[in-house]
Amino acid sequence: MTSTAQRTSTAGDRVLAPFGVRAVPIVAHERHGAYHVLRCADQLGPRPQAGQFYMLAAVARWGGGASQRPFVPRAFSVLRAPAGSTELHFMLDDVGPGTKRLCELHPGDELSILGPLGIGFAPPRDGRTPLLVGGGVGIAPLAIWQDQLGGDGRTGGATPTLYDVDSGERRQTTALLGFRDGEHARGAALLTGAEIATDDGSAGHHGLVTELLAAWLRDDRQVEVYACGPPAMLEAVRALCAATDTPAQLALESGMACGYGACFGCVVQTNDGYLRLCVDGPVLDAARLQSALVPGATQ
Amino acid sequence: MSDVAVRFCGIELAHPIVNASGTFDAIAARRAFGDELLCRFPFSAFVSKTVTVAPRQGNPPPRLWELPAGLMNSIGLPNKGLEGYLEHDLPELARLPVPLIVNVMGFTHAEVAQLVRAFSDRPEVSALELNVSCPNVETGTLIGSDPAEVTALLDVVRPLTDKPMIVKLTPNATDVPAVARAAQDAGADAVSLINTLRGMALAPGTGRPWLGGGTGGVSGPAVRAIALAQTHAVCCEVGIPVVAMGGVQTGRDAAELLAVGATLVAVGTESFRDPLAGARIACELDALTIPALH
Numbered sequence: 001m002t003s004t005a006q007r008t009s010t011a012g013d014r015v016l017a018p019f020g021v022r023a024v025p026i027v028a029h030e031r032h033g034a035y036h037v038l039r040c041a042d043q044l045g046p047r048p049q050a051g052q053f054y055m056l057a058a059v060a061r062w063g064g065g066a067s068q069r070p071f072v073p074r075a076f077s078v079l080r081a082p083a084g085s086t087e088l089h090f091m092l093d094d095v096g097p098g099t100k101r102l103c104e105l106h107p108g109d110e111l112s113i114l115g116p117l118g119i120g121f122a123p124p125r126d127g128r129t130p131l132l133v134g135g136g137v138g139i140a141p142l143a144i145w146q147d148q149l150g151g152d153g154r155t156g157g158a159t160p161t162l163y164d165v166d167s168g169e170r171r172q173t174t175a176l177l178g179f180r181d182g183e184h185a186r187g188a189a190l191l192t193g194a195e196i197a198t199d200d201g202s203a204g205h206h207g208l209v210t211e212l213l214a215a216w217l218r219d220d221r222q223v224e225v226y227a228c229g230p231p232a233m234l235e236a237v238r239a240l241c242a243a244t245d246t247p248a249q250l251a252l253e254s255g256m257a258c259g260y261g262a263c264f265g266c267v268v269q270t271n272d273g274y275l276r277l278c279v280d281g282p283v284l285d286a287a288r289l290q291s292a293l294v295p296g297a298t299q
Numbered sequence: 300m301s302d303v304a305v306r307f308c309g310i311e312l313a314h315p316i317v318n319a320s321g322t323f324d325a326i327a328a329r330r331a332f333g334d335e336l337l338c339r340f341p342f343s344a345f346v347s348k349t350v351t352v353a354p355r356q357g358n359p360p361p362r363l364w365e366l367p368a369g370l371m372n373s374i375g376l377p378n379k380g381l382e383g384y385l386e387h388d389l390p391e392l393a394r395l396p397v398p399l400i401v402n403v404m405g406f407t408h409a410e411v412a413q414l415v416r417a418f419s420d421r422p423e424v425s426a427l428e429l430n431v432s433c434p435n436v437e438t439g440t441l442i443g444s445d446p447a448e449v450t451a452l453l454d455v456v457r458p459l460t461d462k463p464m465i466v467k468l469t470p471n472a473t474d475v476p477a478v479a480r481a482a483q484d485a486g487a488d489a490v491s492l493i494n495t496l497r498g499m500a501l502a503p504g505t506g507r508p509w510l511g512g513g514t515g516g517v518s519g520p521a522v523r524a525i526a527l528a529q530t531h532a533v534c535c536e537v538g539i540p541v542v543a544m545g546g547v548q549t550g551r552d553a554a555e556l557l558a559v560g561a562t563l564v565a566v567g568t569e570s571f572r573d574p575l576a577g578a579r580i581a582c583e584l585d586a587l588t589i590p591a592l593h
Contacts, residue, residue: 020578068368070365071370258574261331262322264357266363267362
């Protein structure tokens with residue numbers, strides 16, 4: 001494996017995407033409990049920032065599923081982009097016609113990708129300790145962020161090992177992760193040092209991940225929260241952080257057709273009016289939102 | 300000029316593929332792709348998103364609904380307004396490597412006149428497109444579906460500029476060729492069609508509209524046959540150039556619209572699937588022989 005062919009072009013707040021979709025081979029399809037992880041080899045693209053996303057589609061048979069869908073590509077935060085490799089990893093939950101087709105892909109099949117897109121996570125403010133909070137398939141961008149924060153050898157060349165530099169030592173970032181059941185909770189193995197909650201109590205804390213967060217914030221407010229998950233969870237995280245003056249960065253999701261600002265479909269309401277998540281997000285500072293409940297986030 | 304170069308309303312274009320208004324934001328695309336966008340710009344002219352006099356937030360989300368072979372949107376013409384466009388967008392769009400066509404819409408004749416006047420002396424602007432056809436805003440359908448309304452509007456705004464004026468027609472009209480004829484007779488330099496077709500989706504399990512705007516506009520390959528039929532009918536009715544669009548995904552789709560008489564073809568929804576779709580379609584078109592049916 002080599003990274004010599006990779007270019008990294010940045011423009012202020014983001015790593016730029018090569019212009020146009022490109023077909024890349026699937027090199028592995030893994031299962032982690034209820035979740036699928038697709039690994040592809042992206043020879044031409046740059047290494048993404050944690051929190052950036054890609055538009056994905058199958059090169060073959062995209063369309064022709066239920067109601068002749070899917071038609072437009074689907075947006076996925078990158079799960080992992082190992083350093084020294086051309087691989088990109090994406091985490092999927094088979095919930096609709098787009099994810100169903102993507103979950104059918106196996107090594108040798110081709111994946112159509114556009115990215116990296118959007119703005120990812122920013123380093124913690126004022127020497128705060130990062131605290132990762134995820135729900136379901138929303139744990140994906142937290143895994144690459146944990147890699148980039150932790151300096152565990154998997155960090156891409158484009159991003160410094162922020163937490164390593166600040167603390168002068170390698171410390172584990174804490175991840176609080178919530179899942180609906182034990183089968184989904186097996187996805188927690190994609191991160192290290194995770195504390196788990198499940199809705200049905202079959203693994204970890206019986207209840208919501210935001211209960212774990214509330215307990216954490218009672219003891220330690222010198223954290224910056226990085227969260228991704230279902231809208232209701234994100235809204236609870238936003239409200240908890242607002243109530244405790246804890247800075248938070250939320251990776252949001254909204255129905256999206258293009259990923260690069262063309263369709264104007266993925267807007268969320270902020271204090272400054274509607275913003276397109278694809279070019280102004282998907283990571284937004286929680287202080288910019290009155291609510292993280294994005295209408296139509298899960299079509 | 301290559302074989303596919305084309306002259307449209309006195310503007311020399313490298314090939315016949317442009318973008319449909321509101322389906323490609325060149326400023327946002329430059330943020331995502333950097334200068335590579337300028338080096339490989341996919342369209343031979345850039346049609347900007349509709350500008351209105353006052354700024355607009357657009358419709359509440361959700362704004363999109365995926366369809367069998369297409370997409371439905373309810374965007375609601377978000378834009379910075381005329382002042383914001385002149386100050387922020389126009390200088391950036393003037394740096395594109397292709398001619399700029401500005402799409403405008405007003406809720407009254409006076410508003411359209413204000414917009415046309417504002418751009419009539421701007422050297423950055425090669426042509427104007429009048430949006431009389433957006434199905435998402437109450438007044439759009441009113442003007443574009445009635446030949447007399449189109450005549451009345453053009454009687455006011457046509458004398459205000461020497462720039463080529465394109466009237467964008469709505470497919471949500473009883474007699475589209477009659478509206479096209481009215482535009483031609485009132486001095487339009489070209490017409491463009493089709494805009495999206497009005498549609499609706501219900502949120503699963505609720506019986507209520509999914510889209511924040513209630514209804515939306517249907518686009519994509521689902522509307523291609525309708526676009527071809529309406530383009531053919533309009534080309535039989537008028538002698539001015541026609542910009543045709545609706546579900547174009549390949550060079551062959553573009554060739555069919557040219558074959559029935561269109562001068563340019565616009566790509567819209569397909570750009571959502573690949574921002575370079577316009578360039579691919581232009582290349583595919585270049586490799587085809589276009590039969591002249593018209």
